[in-house]
Amino acid sequence: MCGIAGWVDFGRDLSAERGTVRAMTETMACRGPDDSGLWIDGPVALGHRRLAVIDPEGGRQPMVDAGVAITFCGEVYNFRELRARLIGHGHRFTTRSDTEVVLRAYRQWGAAMAARLNGMYAMGIWDAGRRELLLLRDRMGVKPLYYYPLPDGVLFGSEPKAILANPRARRRLDADGLYEILDMVKTPERTVFTGMAEVRPGQLVRVGRAGISKDRYWRLTAREHHDDLPTTISTVREILADTVDRQLVADVPVCTLLSGGLDSSSVTALAARALAGPVRSFSVDFAGERFEADAVRGESDAPFVRDVVDHVGADHTEVLLDSDGLTDERVRAAVLRAADIPPAYWGDMWPSLYLLFRAVRERSTVALSGEAADELFGGYRWFRNPAAIAAATFPWLTSGSARYFGGASLLDPGLVAGLDIPGRRAEAYRAALAEAPVLPGESADERRMREITYLNLTRFLQTLLDRKDRMSMATGLEVRVPFCDHRLVEYVFNVPWRMKSFDGREKSLLRAAVADLLPLSVRERRKTPYPATQSPAYERALCDELGKLVVNGDAPVLPLLDMAKAQQVIDRPTRAVSLPYDRGGLELALWLNRWLESYQVTIDL
Incomplete structure (x- = not known):
């Protein structure tokens, strides 16, 4: 895993811009703490920060061969098979790295090599013969890749900060950008x-x-599913087991992230079977907090984590967090620096993920996560809410779920009205629905559930993958996502909904596929989201911070706020339990202020 950056200018020789390209690359030192590299040749400059996971000695980048140069971020899990095939075509390898496999695959097949890759990746490839830069991203978007067109070329990077380090990139926010933050x-x-x-x-x-x-070299397609239920269950198990096995390959310590839910427990149990010794696992909880069930979380993770640890014999570590850590100025600065945008939903989850990953990184370099199973197998409540399913919008933004993702409650009503969020959302929904693949002859109910799944995989999951990538890479930790394997996604996407929910429960298909691996408590557990702090001290600290901004009077976020509502939040009495979905507006106001100050963004609304 790494951070990549680059600059192409067809009208210039970039040799004199080494300092600028180095500055772009060094913004991502956290993504690649082990090594750095620059390569400049006439109109092209490539930068790389490396987290050494495969072939630490031989995989240095940028890598160049026969007029082709690559800066690569991520992992290709089928690199061994591709390597053998390329050797059959006459290629000779000088390293054991997957980067060299990708480079030689491009030399052999050109851009068509993308369809042969299994993994999570983002890359820039310069082809001197074609005088062309190729930017390429994995099928599910696990690894990020941004670009900024210039009059005679482009800037690109794994994160916006790499691009913004170049003085030719402007730091501006318009109405479209603010909508992206808020919705x-x-x-x-x-x-x-x-x-x-x-x-x-x-x-x-x-x-x-x-x-x-x-x-587009890949997109979800609709096709007939011919397997019966037992075959479907066994196929899901086979693909998932193979995926976990592939994703355990590394020359550095590997672990799993374990919440005690079905998804992470499945990955942990499969990893335990594949490894010769005990699987190392990590969970997160909040010190000194007495858990209280609410509308989102019905139970604590801890008992279920213990059941899985005992069942598979894991080498487990529980990471305990507290309000002081979540509000620590250095932590929040690191979170914002990693995110490049103000977190607008459940803002405490960003620092808690960062702190979890920082603790994990002390013992492991690679972690396997259960992300994406809910979107693929139908784990969220809105998959079973008739009103959400029937609504002509994104199901997670219907009345039953929208409160969990609201962040605009403290913004000036005139500003929010001017953004026309309902109109923009309707336009985004129509565009997404127009993309969703259709299977001729499919019933109306099955077609709708295919659409709901498509919306979740392409419009919702991306926000979670972005958060996980930024918070993990900020600590130099590589997080792999087995449920994003494109073979599994393609197969399960085309399983009829009646089969995915055959027993009337969420994620019926996954539950059946891994039933023999898990303790009964986890097999029967209902979906529970990532834990959020319920500490009133955390909320009080946020209110105090907002109060100081109001008193000082020169904070850049103040002109964007409804000051009367802000004052009400500041003055409200401390509550016995703090609920994350009631803190959305407060969290956004504070993160937005930090972002405007730190990134010196010009607002064009």
Whole structure:
């Protein structure tokens, strides 16, 4: 895992810009703490920060061979098979790295090699013969990749900060960007920063003298599912087991993230079977807090984590957090620096993830996570809420769920009205629905559930993958996501909903596929989200911070706020239990202020 950056300018020799390219690359030192590299040749400059996971000695980058140069972030899990095939084509390898496999795969098959890769990745490839830069991102968008078109070329990087380190990139926020912050919908290719774009999952972006062109090498498609239920269950198990086995390959310590839920427990149990020794696992909880069930979380994770640890014999570590850590100035500064945007939903989860990953990194370099199972197998409540299913919008933003993702409650009503969030959301929904694949002859109910799944995989999951990538890479930890394996996604996406929910429960298909691996308590557990602090001290600290901003009077966020509502929040009495979905507006106001101060963004609304 790494951070990549680059600059192409067809009208210049970039040799004199080494300092600028180095500055772009060094913004991502946390993503790659083990090594750095620069390569400049005429109009192209590539930068790389390396987290050494495969072949620490031989995988240095940028890597160059026969007029092709690559800066690569991520992992290719089928690199051994590809390597053998390429040797059959006459290629000779000098390293054991997957980077060299990708480089030689490009030399053999050109951009068509993308369809042969299994993994999570983002890369920039310069082809001197074609005088062309190729930007390429994995199918599910696990690894990020951004670019900023210039009059005669492009800037690109794993994170916006790499691009913003170049003085040719402007730091501006317009209405489109503010909407991206406020609404819990990931619009493909759009970013918060005006003029900056994101390579879409499964997309190729070519940059040549004639300009920029884009193409999709992968997208979800609809096809008939012919397997019966027992075969479907066994196929899911087979693919998932193979995926976990592949993703355990590393030359550094590997672990799993364990919440005691079905998804992470499945990954942990499969990892335990594949490893010769005990699997190392980590969970998170809050010290000194007495858990109280609420509308979102019905039970604590801790008892279920213990059941899994005992069942599979894991070498387990519980990471305990507290309010002081979540509000620590250094922690919140690190979170914002990693995110590049103000967190607008459940803002305490960002620092808690960061602190969890920082603790994990002390013992492991790679972690396997259960992310994406809910979107793929139908784990969220809105998959079973008739009103959400029937609504002509994103199901997680219907009345039953929208409160959990609200962040605009303290913003000036006139500002919010001017953004026309309902109109923008409706437009985004129509665009997403128009993309959703259709299977001829499918019943109306099955078609709708296919649409709901598509919306979750392409518009909701991306926000979670972004958060996990930024918080993990800020600590130099590589997080792998087995449920994002494209073979599993393609297969399960086309399983009829009646089969996915055959026993009337959430994630019926996954539950059946891993039933023999898990303790009964976990097999029967209902979906529970990532834990959030319920400490009133945390909320009080946020209110105090907002109060100081109001008293000082010069905070950049103040002109954007409804000051009467802000004062009400500041003055409200301390509550016995703090609920994350009631803190959304407060969290956003504070993160937005930090962002405006730190990033010196010009607002064009």
